[in-house]
Amino acid sequence: MKEIISLAPGRTCLFGDHQDYLGLPVIACAISRSIKLTAKQNDTGVFKINMVDINQVRIIDINEIFTDLAPRDYFASSLRVLRRNGCVPDFGYDITVTGNIPINSGTSSSSALLLAWINFLVHAFGANEEITPEFISKMGYLSEVVEHGEPGGMMDHYSIGVGNIVHIDTRDPFSFTVIGTELGGLITGVSGVPKETIGLIGDLKGNALMAIGTIKEHFPEFDLNTTEIEDLDKYLNYLPDRLIPFFEAAIKNHHYTKMALIEFQKPALDLKKIGSLMNQHHEVLRDLLKITVPRIDDMINASLKAGAYGAKIVGSGGGGSIVVMAEPGKEAPIVEALLAAGAVEAYAVTVDPGSRIE
Known part of the structure; x- marks a missing residue:
């Protein structure tokens, strides 16, 4: 059976906290703590998601369209967003999630989980655009902030999705630049x-x-x-x-x-x-x-x-x-x-x- 391992790091904001939702730039970097999602194809027609570190299991029917969203249900919102972008699940997976990013600590464990999930989905079922770090980041931002109407910005998704040290110009039109790959002493x-x-x-x-x-x-x-x-x-x-x-x-x-x-x-x-x-x-x-x-x-x-x-x-x-x-x-x-x-x-x-x- 097909197996996919999707990894997404945490992030730290170096400069620009509370700036991206104002259209101001930020400098952030992905850091060497991560969420690991291991998915093995099954024949049940569901995603069975075992979140080992928090002792929770989530079961999602692959045909569920989530007409209504529960607050902060990013598994669901990302499936809605990805369906609109050509990613349509047609078989299930048994999924194990582990990680070493501290939860609720400001280093984006939830966004890392979201991007690991999105990256798995698009590699398992495709999409109507080229799958690039920028595409993964954009899907994360749409799924977490736009779909739920939350007040945050896009720093988490692009620093995790693109990786390295990134300068993000959050104005419209949005742009980002990788400005480094190493930073000792962090x-x-x-x-x-x-x-x-x-x-x-x-x-x-x-x-x-x-x-x-x-x-x-x-x-x-x-x-x-x-x-x-x-x-x-x-x-x-x-x-x-x-x-x-x-x-x-x-x-x-x-x-x-x-x-x-x-x-x-x-x-x-x-x-x-x-x-x-x-x-x-x-x-x-x-x-x-x-x-x-x-x-x-x-x-x-x-x-x-x-x-x-x-x-x-x-x-x-x-x-x-x-x-x-x-x-x-x-x-x-x-x-x-x-x-x-x-x-x-x-x-x-x-x-x-x-x-x-x-």
């Missing part, structure tokens, strides 16, 4: 505090868009993508006090992402400079968007005291993980410091080439 620290996602992103996005809309009422030609930090004073007096932090955060985070892109485009990476920009980015996430929690702050402070060049929270916030930039070869003392500061896990990671069939 560390992930997992707080163990469950992150918030849908509600937190929705609130932050809503407030940021409200602030931008208010500015556009006074400055119709305002363009968030071309606004610089030096322009802030020009606009802040037009905003109510409660919206100022969200507008200021968008401008500053965009600035640090642009500065980081300049560094990644140089022939030799200056890891100290990249780390310094991470620190500045994190200050905005902590002080303006207020998405950190005490354990995250303790972990970041501990990593910097242990010699890290920089560190920042990753993902939607309210818990989850941090990414640390260290001198390559000197990750061990920083990992120890993170664990001593309360991290439930801490480990060095490398850049991963992205979602693939093994």
